[in-house]
Amino acid sequence: MGKVSRLIAEVRERPHHRPDYLLGLLVIALIGIGMIVIYSTGSIVNFNMTGGASDRNAFFQKQLISVAIGIAFWIFASRVHYSHWRKWALPMLIVSFVLMLLVFIPGLGLNINGASRWVRLGPLSFQPAEFLKLSLVLYFAAWLESHRDDLRRISTQLIPFALVFGLAVILVVILQRDLGTGVVVIALALTILLVSDAPLWLFGASLLSMIGLGALSIILFPYRLERLSTFLNHREDVMGADYHINQALIALGSGGLIGRGLGNSLQSYGYLPEATNDSVYAIIGEQFGLWGTAGVVMIFGLLGWRGFRIAKMAPDRFSRMVAVGITVWLLTQAIVNITAMLNLIPLTGIPLPFISYGGTSLLATMTGVGILQNISRYTEREQSYADSRIGRRDRRSRNTGFGPMRGTQKSY
Amino acid sequence: MSNIRLYVLAGIFVLPMVIIFGRLVTVQVLKHNFYADKASAQQSRQFEIPAKRGELYVEENGELYPVALNNSLKYVYADPQLIEDPKEAAATLAPILQSEEKDLEKKLTFTGKNRYVELKQQVDQDVAKKVAEAKIRGVVLRDRDYRAYPEGALFGHLTGYVNSDGRGQYGLEEYLNADLSGRNGQLKAVTDSQGVPLSTQDNIIEEPRNGSSYVLTVDRYIQGVAEKALKKALVDNKAASGSIIVMDPYTGAIKAMVNAPDYDPNNYASVKPEDYGSFINSAVSSQFEPGSGFKPLTMSIAIENDKVEANTSFNDSGEVVIGEYTINNADKKKFGQVDMSLVIKNSINTGMVYILKLMGGNPNEITKAGKEMLYAGIQKFGFGQKTGVELAGEAAGRVKDTKAADIDYANMTFGQGIATTSLQMISALAPIANGGTKVEPHVLAKKVLPNGDLEEIRKNITQERIMSEETADTVANMMIGVVEGGSGYLTRMPGYKIAGKTGTAQVPKANGQGYEENKNIGSFIGFAPVNDPKFIMLVRVDYPQTNTYAERSAVPAFAEVAKQLFSYYQVPPEGS
Numbered sequence: 012m013g014k015v016s017r018l019i020a021e022v023r024e025r026p027h028h029r030p031d032y033l034l035g036l037l038v039i040a041l042i043g044i045g046m047i048v049i050y051s052t053g054s055i056v057n058f059n060m061t062g063g064a065s066d067r068n069a070f071f072q073k074q075l076i077s078v079a080i081g082i083a084f085w086i087f088a089s090r091v092h093y094s095h096w097r098k099w100a101l102p103m104l105i106v107s108f109v110l111m112l113l114v115f116i117p118g119l120g121l122n123i124n125g126a127s128r129w130v131r132l133g134p135l136s137f138q139p140a141e142f143l144k145l146s147l148v149l150y151f152a153a154w155l156e157s158h159r160d161d162l163r164r165i166s167t168q169l170i171p172f173a174l175v176f177g178l179a180v181i182l183v184v185i186l187q188r189d190l191g192t193g194v195v196v197i198a199l200a201l202t203i204l205l206v207s208d209a210p211l212w213l214f215g216a217s218l219l220s221m222i223g224l225g226a227l228s229i230i231l232f233p234y235r236l237e238r239l240s241t242f243l244n245h246r247e248d249v250m251g252a253d254y255h256i257n258q259a260l261i262a263l264g265s266g267g268l269i270g271r272g273l274g275n276s277l278q279s280y281g282y283l284p285e286a287t288n289d290s291v292y293a294i295i296g297e298q299f300g301l302w303g304t305a306g307v308v309m310i311f312g313l314l315g316w317r318g319f320r321i322a323k324m325a326p327d328r329f330s331r332m333v334a335v336g337i338t339v340w341l342l343t344q345a346i347v348n349i350t351a352m353l354n355l356i357p358l359t360g361i362p363l364p365f366i367s368y369g370g371t372s373l374l375a376t377m378t379g380v381g382i383l384q385n386i387s388r389y390t391e392r393e394q395s396y397a398d399s400r401i402g403r404r405d406r407r408s409r410n411t412g413f414g415p416m417r418g419t420q421k422s423y
Numbered sequence: 424m425s426n427i428r429l430y431v432l433a434g435i436f437v438l439p440m441v442i443i444f445g446r447l448v449t450v451q452v453l454k455h456n457f458y459a460d461k462a463s464a465q466q467s468r469q470f471e472i473p474a475k476r477g478e479l480y481v482e483e484n485g486e487l488y489p490v491a492l493n494n495s496l497k498y499v500y501a502d503p504q505l506i507e508d509p510k511e512a513a514a515t516l517a518p519i520l521q522s523e524e525k526d527l528e529k530k531l532t533f534t535g536k537n538r539y540v541e542l543k544q545q546v547d548q549d550v551a552k553k554v555a556e557a558k559i560r561g562v563v564l565r566d567r568d569y570r571a572y573p574e575g576a577l578f579g580h581l582t583g584y585v586n587s588d589g590r591g592q593y594g595l596e597e598y599l600n601a602d603l604s605g606r607n608g609q610l611k612a613v614t615d616s617q618g619v620p621l622s623t624q625d626n627i628i629e630e631p632r633n634g635s636s637y638v639l640t641v642d643r644y645i646q647g648v649a650e651k652a653l654k655k656a657l658v659d660n661k662a663a664s665g666s667i668i669v670m671d672p673y674t675g676a677i678k679a680m681v682n683a684p685d686y687d688p689n690n691y692a693s694v695k696p697e698d699y700g701s702f703i704n705s706a707v708s709s710q711f712e713p714g715s716g717f718k719p720l721t722m723s724i725a726i727e728n729d730k731v732e733a734n735t736s737f738n739d740s741g742e743v744v745i746g747e748y749t750i751n752n753a754d755k756k757k758f759g760q761v762d763m764s765l766v767i768k769n770s771i772n773t774g775m776v777y778i779l780k781l782m783g784g785n786p787n788e789i790t791k792a793g794k795e796m797l798y799a800g801i802q803k804f805g806f807g808q809k810t811g812v813e814l815a816g817e818a819a820g821r822v823k824d825t826k827a828a829d830i831d832y833a834n835m836t837f838g839q840g841i842a843t844t845s846l847q848m849i850s851a852l853a854p855i856a857n858g859g860t861k862v863e864p865h866v867l868a869k870k871v872l873p874n875g876d877l878e879e880i881r882k883n884i885t886q887e888r889i890m891s892e893e894t895a896d897t898v899a900n901m902m903i904g905v906v907e908g909g910s911g912y913l914t915r916m917p918g919y920k921i922a923g924k925t926g927t928a929q930v931p932k933a934n935g936q937g938y939e940e941n942k943n944i945g946s947f948i949g950f951a952p953v954n955d956p957k958f959i960m961l962v963r964v965d966y967p968q969t970n971t972y973a974e975r976s977a978v979p980a981f982a983e984v985a986k987q988l989f990s991y992y993q994v995p996p997e998g999s
Contacts, residue, residue: 205428261461265462267452339432
């Protein structure tokens with residue numbers, strides 16, 4: 012505890028400014044939307060699942076606890092200087108990998124819908140994939156930052172990077188059969204590589220190999236092929252393989268422009284699977300119509316804008332890569348979830364950040380936003396990063412000094 | 424340079440957002456109607472709103488007492504898919520529902536298909552409370568209307584019962600099924616994916632029309648008295664079955680109708696297949712040959728057609744030969760010179776054959792004209808046709824037409840070779856009691872209107888006269904003799920004039936060839952007081968083993984009920 016308070020106290024000692032409050036507001040809005048939807052439909056989902064024998068608001072109450080813990084994580088992450096995550100990245104990644112492997116230990120792992128994504132330890136059950144994403148962002152950024160000088164010269168130095176990356180993809184995509192998380196992991200790894208000091212050809216080569224790997228995985232795993240063919244040969248009949256996506260479309264479509272209104276969801280009465288979870292976006296569409304669904308997309312868009320803005324003005328390479336990684340993580344996950352609900356891509360089980368019911372996802376994403384906000388405390392004026400690139404020799408003083416803000420005092 | 428990569432990266436994310444917006448507009452605005460239709464197609468279902476089944480009452484001192492009513496009771500069912508531990512659930516429920524634990528466990532175990540199993544019907548409030556308190560996930564209590572028969576077996580043959588499909592079986596429940604059922608309403612309701620209606624947004628398309636309720640003519644007290652007397656008669660005579668009908672001789676309103684064996688409509692399902700005969704209201708459904716009880720009818724036809732008078736004389740030699748057949752009197756008695764009153768009083772078969780001959784105008788021979796007269800008279804009494812009583816399963820009986828052999832018609836004069844029912848018999852004799860008008864036997868008195876008012880069912884019924892008052896009086900007086908000095912002596916009561924006629928009828932063999940040796944049906948039909956009858960009653964005892972003549976098998980039961988009726992109707996004894 013003493014260490015935590017020391018870490019937090021440290022922030023005050025460093026020169027900093029107000030964090031990005033708009034980013035915080037956007038995240039709170041998303042969490043609020045999620046809570047409202049879970050409150051209004053979670054009782055129905057819970058009632059369906061238990062036949063009315065248990066507490067009707069159990070979903071909401073659990074989510075409330077998750078949000079409370081998530082806020083603690085958020086505050087912690089926003090107070091602790093981001094540079095500490097550089098040290099913590101590797102241990103976090105190792106723990107994440109171990110947890111990912113626990114999924115396959117009988118008695119600990121929960122197999123839900125043909126995919127092993129949950130670990131149960133005593134009363135807690137969680138999805139290790141959620142923390143893997145955060146750990147990977149931090150690890151990749153830390154690794155690329157520390158090896159930046161080698162990147163141009165010896166590309167063989169990338170082997171450990173490729174190994175970690177490959178291991179993550181194998182674990183997630185092949186062993187856990189979690190294509191959605193795989194897409195997010197690949198996206199954040201590639202984008203971090205893109206904004207690192209690595210040459211562009213390296214990024215291009217990685218992108219191509221990922222596309223190849225994706226094609227291979229579809230060919231190797233028939234169930235995935237089946238999902239793909241389900242997607243490509245979409246039929247409008249309500250039952251069968253297309254059941255889930257059809258129910259999602261019915262929820263969205265029947266919501267129309269203004270929706271059925273809060274608490275009037277009918278699709279959550281057993282029709283739409285995972286109504287408060289992976290399919291929560293469809294329920295938002297049913298209850299709040301186009302205004303709700305477009306609103307959520309707008310909020311994620313603004314969130315992306317703030318995230319990339321923080322990245323642009325990030326004080327150093329590490330923070331810049333972390334900011335990009337976290338932003339891409341949240342955005343990609345939202346886009347994969349939403350486009351799947353809209354039948355634009357095949358369905359993959361992936362939660363909508365901040366909105367879907369589920370503690371692990373909330374804790375991981377809220378920690379990520381906390382880190383992003385912490386970085387925003389140290390952002391510099393426009394061109395700051397470009398300046399730093401020109402005068403590479405200044406780096407040392409800036410990294411250690413966190414000198415006073417330069418330029419005018421215009422707010423942003 | 425690096426910032427350009429950031430801009431490109433941010434730009435890449437704009438693309439999916441634009442696509443998402445486009446797709447959202449397509450799905451939620453352009454195709455809204457398409458998906459809204461699909462939503463309501465799967466979320467809405469049409470349900471029947473059950474109409475309330477009409478109830479049956481009897482009236483007593485202006486108050487209505489139900490004999491068939493709806494009882495809303497809980498039943499217990501389970502969705503085995505939701506049962507976490509069938510063994511534990513069965514152990515908890517078994518003592519509450521008083522069911523076998525093993526059976527329950529089997530029912531509660533999910534097999535992949537059984538989403539609905541009924542555990543117990545008609546549980547009382549205590550049991551329902553205990554089930555609710557057990558709070559077993561997947562075990563549900565629901566309300567359901569059950570038919571209840573407060574009077575049980577006493578009214579069982581009149582009410583019938585409602586089977587598990589909701590259809591009336593036997594009695595009024597079957598006869599009035601459509602009327603009692605009403606018409607179910609239609610409800611369009613939003614349901615969950617299992618088809619269970621949600622309480623919101625219900626939309627009644629058609630209101631249910633509840634079934635009609637009725638008040639019976641039957642008197643609960645008389646019904647009880649009749650039942651008791653019948654049971655006693657059966658025990659005393661070691662008889663298998665029997666019936667008693669009590670009727671208002673003027674209106675045809677049935678005041679009591681009991682049969683044995685009987686059954687309790689509340690527990691109709693527990694009747695064993697070999698006892699299914701007990702469902703049958705034998706008073707209206709079982710055909711029999713009436714025997715001598717028929718004689719007053721033959722007599723009235725002859726008198727009405729001026730063929731005989733009370734003092735028309737007849738010389739009985741004890742037998743009459745018709746072709747190859749010889750007809751004797753009971754116990755081969757010879758009565759010598761008698762008049763028509765004595766023919767009835769002593770139940771002389773040969774005298775009845777003589778009347779048939781007189782009907783044809785030739786005292787020595789049965790003629791076509793005689794047969795036609797008898798046949799026309801019998802038709803008028805309603806034999807061979809259903810009486811139209813509002814009870815299911817009525818038999819029509821059978822009368823041989825005039826093409827039949829002379830011997831058949833000779834037998835018919837004293838009630839053999841004609842198939843009838845107890846209800847037909849009592850209805851046919853009612854005109855003799857009431858002064859000559861035909862009655863329509865019925866068990867429904869009033870209809871209960873939706874507002875609760877009662878409406879008489881039979882208003883302004885013009886009754887058909889089928890014999891003159893003199894004829895009726897003459898025959899009635901002959902029948903007094905039966906009670907005063909004939910076979911009805913056991914129902915003689917000081918101060919009361921009772922008219923009646925016994926009948927000890929042979930039972931045709933099942934193959935139609937001749938009659939059973941040691942089986943007979945004893946009956947007695949009588950009415951009282953003769954000058955203004957309050958009731959007409961038929962007692963029928965099938966296959967008595969201890970007393971083979973109706974004078975001892977059926978008459979005592981008649982006497983027992985008559986005694987109670989005089990006091991119930993407050994008929995003062997004459998000369999008091």
